[in-house]
Amino acid sequence: MTSIQARSPHARWTWIAAGSFVAVISLASLGAPRALAVSRDQIGLDQVPETPAPGTTLIVPHPISVTAIAQQMQAAIQAASPGTSVGIDVVDTTTGTPIASLNADQQFYTASVVKLLITLDALKSRDWQPDSDTADQLAQMLSTSDDDIADMLWDTGGNDAIIDRMVAAIGLTSTTAPEDTAQWGETLTTPRDVVTVFHYIDSKIPDSARDLILGALHNTSQTAADGTDQYFGIPDALTGAGWAVKQGWMDLGTSTTLDTTGLVSPSPDQPYRYAVVVLSQQPAGTSWAAAGNALTAGVQLLHTVLK
Numbered sequence: 001m002t003s004i005q006a007r008s009p010h011a012r013w014t015w016i017a018a019g020s021f022v023a024v025i026s027l028a029s030l031g032a033p034r035a036l037a038v039s040r041d042q043i044g045l046d047q048v049p050e051t052p053a054p055g056t057t058l059i060v061p062h063p064i065s066v067t068a069i070a071q072q073m074q075a076a077i078q079a080a081s082p083g084t085s086v087g088i089d090v091v092d093t094t095t096g097t098p099i100a101s102l103n104a105d106q107q108f109y110t111a112s113v114v115k116l117l118i119t120l121d122a123l124k125s126r127d128w129q130p131d132s133d134t135a136d137q138l139a140q141m142l143s144t145s146d147d148d149i150a151d152m153l154w155d156t157g158g159n160d161a162i163i164d165r166m167v168a169a170i171g172l173t174s175t176t177a178p179e180d181t182a183q184w185g186e187t188l189t190t191p192r193d194v195v196t197v198f199h200y201i202d203s204k205i206p207d208s209a210r211d212l213i214l215g216a217l218h219n220t221s222q223t224a225a226d227g228t229d230q231y232f233g234i235p236d237a238l239t240g241a242g243w244a245v246k247q248g249w250m251d252l253g254t255s256t257t258l259d260t261t262g263l264v265s266p267s268p269d270q271p272y273r274y275a276v277v278v279l280s281q282q283p284a285g286t287s288w289a290a291a292g293n294a295l296t297a298g299v300q301l302l303h304t305v306l307k
Helices: 066-080 112-126 132-144 147-156 159-169 190-203 205-219 288-304
Strands: 084-093 099-103 244-251 255-265 274-283
Touching: 066 084, 066 274, 066 288, 084 190, 084 288, 112 132, 112 147, 112 159, 112 190, 112 205, 112 244, 112 255, 132 147, 132 205, 147 274, 159 190, 190 205, 190 255, 190 274, 205 244, 205 255, 255 288, 274 288
Parallel strands: none
Antiparallel strands: 084 099, 084 274, 244 255, 255 274
16 A cells, blocks of 8 residues: 655553444443433533522533534545545443544445454454464454455455454444455445454453454554555554554545544543544545645544543
């Protein structure tokens, strides 16, 4: 894949509801599908005292609109890269509360984000007990986004059969194999499905497999195997936060794909509290610098809400 020039780092969640979505993980028991006690459209802010003290002015905070936050992110992205289509889903994984959501069920190309599925399929086919060489290969493929390893595993795993198996195993609803079975990066998915993948990684697989994957994502290198700068979006925007990310980038000639997905820790005592997924299709010819800066501009707006 074409390179972006380098720049400069960086559980177990409780899953409360199915149907909301985004990229970010930790490590605790998972519960049943999340039943949100709040509307997906509005989240209240602070509790307001029923009876204010005499002589004080009562200021009632306006609720934060989940859609409005995502629309602000979209506007920032499109201002930096006009004509970009964006899908966003951000969730507090400890409560199931949606933080930002826009086009969460719209399909986008995965680019290298599909390496999460390739990794899961390789581990599952080995009873979640890979030998040391395979474990090292998988960690390298994730942390450096190595395409050569992905090509090898894609071929040995049966190409699009990998996607079919993982869709069934994880319960994905909107992820489809590429039309050209040789092109794993052209797999289609949605922001909501990407969060479901992270949920599966955290709660449905053995600890050793989970730790292998999350450790590799936490140790994502700034420069990918192909020379691409992977620090756009989450890593570049949410400085000071801990994260475990899988980035994606791809130039199809007719469009430019750039995806930033992962789990974010706003502080050490809140490991991987938020799942954040931003998928984008940007106009053909968009420079890698402009495309990456656009996603970073959008994700930066989460600083005020991911606390």
